Amino acid sequence: MTEKPITASPMTEMPSRRSFIKLVAVTGAAVTLGGRVAAQTASSPAKSGDLLVYQDGPQKGQVVKVADLKEGAAVWAQAVDPATKKPRDAMKSGVVIVRLKPSEIKASSQKNAVNGVVAYSSVCTHQGCPAKEIGSIGQGKGNIICTCHGSIYDPRDNATVLGGPAPRRLPALPLKTDAAGELVAAGEFTGKIGPK
Numbered sequence: 115m116t117e118k119p120i121t122a123s124p125m126t127e128m129p130s131r132r133s134f135i136k137l138v139a140v141t142g143a144a145v146t147l148g149g150r151v152a153a154q155t156a157s158s159p160a161k162s163g164d165l166l167v168y169q170d171g172p173q174k175g176q177v178v179k180v181a182d183l184k185e186g187a188a189v190w191a192q193a194v195d196p197a198t199k200k201p202r203d204a205m206k207s208g209v210v211i212v213r214l215k216p217s218e219i220k221a222s223s224q225k226n227a228v229n230g231v232v233a234y235s236s237v238c239t240h241q242g243c244p245a246k247e248i249g250s251i252g253q254g255k256g257n258i259i260c261t262c263h264g265s266i267y268d269p270r271d272n273a274t275v276l277g278g279p280a281p282r283r284l285p286a287l288p289l290k291t292d293a294a295g296e297l298v299a300a301g302e303f304t305g306k307i308g309p310k
C-alpha cells in the first residue's frame with residue numbers, strides 16, 4: 115500500500131514516540147475517578163467491566179459517556195479497574211474511541227460497537243506510536259491515523275488497514291454502556307496489542 119500525506123484533526127497535539135512513552139509513564143498516576151487519585155496502576159490490558167476514561171484533554175480522568183462524543187470524532191481513553199479504581203496499563207489498555215453513524219458500521223464491527231461507538235487499541239501495529247486521531251484529508255479523512263509513518267485504519271470495518279506500513283489491523287475492544295451511559299469494556303481486546 116502506498117503512503118500518502120495525512121493530516122490529523124486539530125483535537126490534540128501529537129506527541130513524539132519518546133514523549134508518548136513519557137506520557138504513558140505518568141498518566142496512570144494522574145487518572146482520577148470522582149476526584150480520587152489512583153496511586154498505582156494495574157499493569158494489564160483492559161478487562162471486561164472496566165470503565166473507560168479520557169487519557170488526555172480537558173476531561174482527562176473522567177469516564178467517557180456516549181452522549182459526550184461527537185459523530186466522526188475520536189477521543190483517547192484508557193481502562194480503569196472498577197473495583198480498585200486503579201487505571202490499567204496506560205499503553206496496553208489505551209483505546210481510540212470513535213463515534214460513527216450506526217448505518218456506517220460494517221458487520222465486522224457491529225458486534226463490538228454500542229450506540230454507534232467503536233473502540234480499538236491505540237497502539238499502532240507498525241512501531242507502537244499512538245494511533246488516536248481522525249484524519250481530515252486524503253485517504254486518512256474520517257479514518258484513524260498514526261502520524262508517525264502514516265498508517266490508516268478504518269474504524270467502520272474493524273480497523274482494517276487502508277494505508278501505510280501497519281502490518282495488521284488494530285484489535286477492537288468490545289463495548290457496552292452502564293445505566294449512566296458511560297462506556298464500559300464488554301470483553302478483552304480481540305487480538306495482540308501493538309507491533310510484534
Ligand code: FES
Nearest residue numbers: 238240241260263
Ligand atoms: S508507528 Fe504508526 S505508522 Fe509507524
